[in-house]
Amino acid sequence: MDVHPDLLLPDRIPEMERHHSKPSQVLPFALYALCALSDEELAACRQQCVADIDCDDNIVQLAPKAVFKDQSLRIIVEYHVELGFGGQFDGKFFIVVVHPSSYTVLVVALDDDELQCKPDLLWSKIGKSGLVAANLGIGIIMWDEAKDHSMHKIYACTCNLDVTFNDFNLTSVMALRTLGPKAAAALDEELMSTGAFSIDQLMELAGLAVSQTMYALSPPSKSPNILVACGPGNNGGDGLVAARHLHYFGYKPTMYFPKQSKNELFGRLRTQLEQLKVPFTDDFVGTAKRSDWIIDAIFGFSFSGEVREPFPGVIKALAESKVPVLAVDAPSSWNIETGPPDDGPGKDYNPDALISLTAPKPLVKWFKGRHFVGGRFVGEDIAEKYGFDVPPYKGSDQTVEIGSQGEKL
Ligand SMILES: NC(=O)C1=CN([C@@H]2O[C@H](COP(=O)(O)OP(=O)(O)OC[C@H]3O[C@@H](n4cnc5c(N)ncnc54)[C@H](OP(=O)(O)O)[C@@H]3O)[C@@H](O)[C@H]2O)[C@@H](O)CC1
Ligand SMILES: [K+]
Incomplete structure (x- = not known):
């Protein structure tokens, strides 16, 4: 029909x-x-x-x-x-x-x-x-x-009548307003100043949302082996937190974390994983081949310029990966405003799934896979102030799928 x-x-x-x-x-x-x-x-x-x-x-x-x-x-x-x-x-x-x-x-x-x-x-x-x-x-x-x-x-009319009105499900009807990199950074600052959040709290909720998204995409009974690639910033921190939750959910995560920040938070997140005997590897490409899914937590909204070492090889492997990829907040190496780079290792990178944290970034216009939003720490007032929408999370879910290929944002 x-x-x-x-x-x-x-x-x-x-x-x-x-x-x-x-x-x-x-x-x-x-x-x-x-x-x-x-x-x-x-x-x-x-x-x-x-x-x-x-x-x-x-x-x-x-x-x-x-x-x-x-x-x-x-x-x-x-x-x-x-x-x-x-x-x-x-x-x-x-x-x-x-x-x-x-x-x-x-x-x-x-x-x-x-x-x-x-x-x-x-x-x-x-x-x-x-x-x-x-x-x-x-x-x-x-x-x-x-x-x-x-x-x-920002309306996108791709109707799907499989859901009931009571769900208030956005999946089929609208696309959410996006949040540019400057606004995203300013929001982060505000949450941690007037909002009285600590970075640990935000990262914990972000990482939990990532792990729940992974579960929604493929449960551990189907995809036990998850390679989590973590970058040096908070996007990488989300990956470290997500891996801990994945372990508790029954997955077998393996970490690729080649450039660890000196920030003590990252040391603690790593220790928590080591105590759970979650392995860390230097061999991204080899481990990727043995994995069921890869989580790309390399760069988020603070990425800019051309990809620097040691990450170009990893981005290239992600672009060529036959194993499905879930990207955290942004497909790493994409410009937050203008999407996939014209050249370089991320040129043909388009992950299978994306979880936008807090709100989708402008780059989602170029994204073709399954799209989720997570990071359930912002109320309506803040969302209105920064010009984005709080997605319709259901019940206690930390993540909600909001759209798919071809939607106009
Ligand atoms: N409110 C929210 O939504 C919350 C969001 N959160 C998360 O935080 C993420 C933003 O985190 P962020 O600001 O720490 O930066 P992020 O994107 O991880 O990358 C920066 C790092 O990458 C590096 N780097 C940059 N460019 C590079 C290049 N060309 N080539 C190579 N390296 C490059 C640069 O390292 P450097 O080279 O300077 O050592 C820098 O350290 C956000 O996307 C979300 O995932 C939650 O955790 C909390 C609440
Ligand atoms: K990412």
Whole structure:
């Protein structure tokens, strides 16, 4: 079944002219669904839409006919044009749930700020949509401004109806906003200053997320032998932590850690592994051949320039590896902003899986494998401040799969 919703809008809606002379009034915003939702799910959607509005809970209400399963957005527009003249609902703006698993929705304007009867839409988080609609309706923000702050630029519509609305699963519907290298470093600083975290804590959670991702990709019963390649920075630290958890999960990790930082934290992480009799090897290529998976924890968001010794040979081996690779935060040697290098050992490197920590980095645009996000130590406020999204972790999971090949970020 083709589940891509038809979201095309007509060029103009001349009927909207009739609204131009009407005095502005705060009326409830109608909520529709372009997909199958039960009454409970619809009610939950409505609740989500009003969650951020600090006033009347009825500001978003279900339209008299709310569900337009497998129909086009145009049909809702036609219906709403008529409904809007009744004076019960705001005629100009309404909200549409497009996908049962989405926590993004559409805010639709039937007449943008230019009063030219031109419809337009923007993507919003479901929890913010009512507030966005209300602010637009009351005129606190203008349409262009709302669009600038919305998620419409980062929506990726690759629908998959295997998940239920209650999961609030992003996998199929949206791509998360990315975090550039400078912002990622600044966020790290902030977490460790005003955030009152220690680096040990962040690394422990990051490494735990890496190990859980490995488990999600292939459990130890299938892939016991994991080669963990660690670089000299914190990305390598995540790899050291992950290996410890992998050991406890039942894997047999082997470490490749050719350039150990003098920082005492790395010494402690190494000692913890040695006490568990986790082996360290100097032979990356030979060990890689005997491994079921490789974890690339060589460079993360602070990598820049051309790969220096002793890592070019390792990166080349990763690029040529027949053994699947899970990259931590970034495929090592990729530029964080501009992705794979034009030449050098990482030119053809595209790992099978990636776990982005805290938030995806811009390089994910070029990534083609399975994509996870982990590093569950940032709340909504910080995420908003740095302009990224907290992914919808489920339950106690430290990692969530968010997208796959071909998604537009
Ligand atoms: N909030 C979060 O999300 C958290 C993120 N965390 C993790 O931290 C990672 C960022 O860690 P980071 O800043 O320590 O740097 P990272 O990327 O490991 O690499 C820098 C090292 O690489 C080296 N190096 C650089 N360029 C090179 C080159 N061309 N060729 C050769 N070497 C090169 C350089 O070494 P140098 O050569 O200077 O000795 C430097 O030491 C991040 O991606 C995530 O995984 C968590 O642990 C905590 C919370
Ligand atoms: K990496």
